[in-house]
Amino acid sequence: xxxxxxxxxxxxxxxxxxRLSCAASGFSFGTYSMNWVxxxxxxxxxxxxxxxxxxxxxxxxxxxxxxxxxxxxxxxNTVYLQMNxxxxxxxxxxxxxxxxxxxxxxxxxxxxxxVLVTVSS
Amino acid sequence: QSALTQxxxxxxxxxxxxxxxxxxxxxxxxxxNYVSWHQQHSGQAPKLMIYEVSNRPSGVxxxxxxxxxxxxxxxxxxxxxxxxxxxxxxxxYTGNNIRIFxxxxxxxxx
Numbered sequence: 001x002x003x004x005x006x007x008x009x010x011x012x013x014x015x016x017x018x019r020l021s022c023a024a025s026g027f028s029f030g031t032y033s034m035n036w037v038x039x040x041x042x043x044x045x046x047x048x049x050x051x052x053x054x055x056x057x058x059x060x061x062x063x064x065x066x067x068x069x070x071x072x073x074x075x076x077n078t079v080y081l082q083m084n085x086x087x088x089x090x091x092x093x094x095x096x097x098x099x100x101x102x103x104x105x106x107x108x109x110x111x112x113x114x115v116l117v118t119v120s121s
Numbered sequence: 122q123s124a125l126t127q128x129x130x131x132x133x134x135x136x137x138x139x140x141x142x143x144x145x146x147x148x149x150x151x152x153x154n155y156v157s158w159h160q161q162h163s164g165q166a167p168k169l170m171i172y173e174v175s176n177r178p179s180g181v182x183x184x185x186x187x188x189x190x191x192x193x194x195x196x197x198x199x200x201x202x203x204x205x206x207x208x209x210x211x212x213x214y215t216g217n218n219i220r221i222f223x224x225x226x227x228x229x230x231x
Contacts, residue, residue, distance in 0.1 A: 035220075044124070045159070045167065045210050050218065059218040083173040100172060104218035107157035109178060111166035 002026040002110040005095045009115030010055065012086055016119070020081040022096030022112060030074040031053065033099030033106055036081045038092035039114070048094070050104040059104050064090075086119045093117075125223035132229040136179045137176065138199040141226045143211030144192060146182055149221060152194035155214035158187060158196045162207045170209075171196060180210075198228070 008020040022034070023054035035050040049070040051058045058070050069082040079096060093116050126144040133139040143150065145156075150156055156174045159167040162165045169178050171187035174194060194213070198205055211223040 033224050037222075045161075045212075045222040047212070047220045047222060050220070057218060061219070095166060097167075100169075105155070105214045105216075105220050106214060107155065107169065107172050107214075107220070108159075109169045109172075110166075111168075 001100065004098065004110060004112035005093060006094065006096050006112045006115040009117050011118045011120065012088060013121050014119055016086050017082070017084045018086065018117060019088045020083070020094055020096075020115060020117070022079045022081075024077045024079070024096075024098065027098070029077040031102060033104050034105075035097045035099060035108060036070060036079075037095045037097050037108070038117075039095065040091075040092045043110075046092070049081065050099065052104050053099075053102040057104050069106060083117070086117075088119050089121045091117060114121065124221060125213060126155065127209075127211060127226045130227045130229065133198075133201045134231050135201050135203060137201050138197060139198035139201060139228065140198075141196045141209055141211075141228070143194040143196070143213075143223050145194075145221075146192055147211055149213040149215040150194050152216070153214045154189070155211050156187070156194040157212050158185075159210045159212070160205075160207045161210065167210065177183070178206055203230050214231060 052120040071078040093114040095114040096112040098110040157173040
């Protein structure tokens with residue numbers, strides 16, 4: 001059974017930093033891309049970042065480029081999202097989502113429940 | 122990276138069919154057969170219902186079907202059931218390893 005468990009969500013001040021983690025199990029981790037998708041409560045889905053199965057290709061939405069850094073450790077079956085220079089508009093539930101194949105840009109077949117990141121003073 | 126356009130809401134009665142549209146551009150929906158649809162019930166994680174325009178993952182009811190014409194993709198749900206009431210999101214590959222979503226459509230089963 002595929003499981004994705006996010007952690008690291010918190011309340012942080014504007015300009016602050018936070019690191020999210022997503023521990024995966026139940027599939028051959030390095031074979032699939034992984035993604036972060038966020039959702040403002042009551043609003044729609046917003047793709048944030050994706051990493052290929054090897055981690056050799058990582059891409060970002062324009063809204064977070066230069067502030068967020070995604071990485072993955074295939075030895076630990078874990079992906080990370082380092083979020084710096086956080087803004088109020090980054091407040092959202094952040095979901096980890098597994099890609100359907102190796103490549104970034106493929107759709108997502110399993111999702112974690114998500115963690116809440118609140119950016120507020 | 123503009124969002125795809127979906128109607129804010131659709132509704133139907135049990136047993137009826139409904140269709141949700143997803144309009145993009147020739148840079149995304151119109152240029153790639155990599156459109157997918159996700160269902161999200163309130164308080165739950167999204168669930169993949171359709172991928173690559175018209176393919177259903179294992180376990181998804183054949184009441185759900187997808188299609189595409191030009192820059193517009195569509196999700197059709199036939200034989201509506203009360204448990205189909207949820208939010209539905211389309212997404213598309215846009216090239217350059219980027220994926221975008223639609224704004225979501227709230228389906229109400231009357």
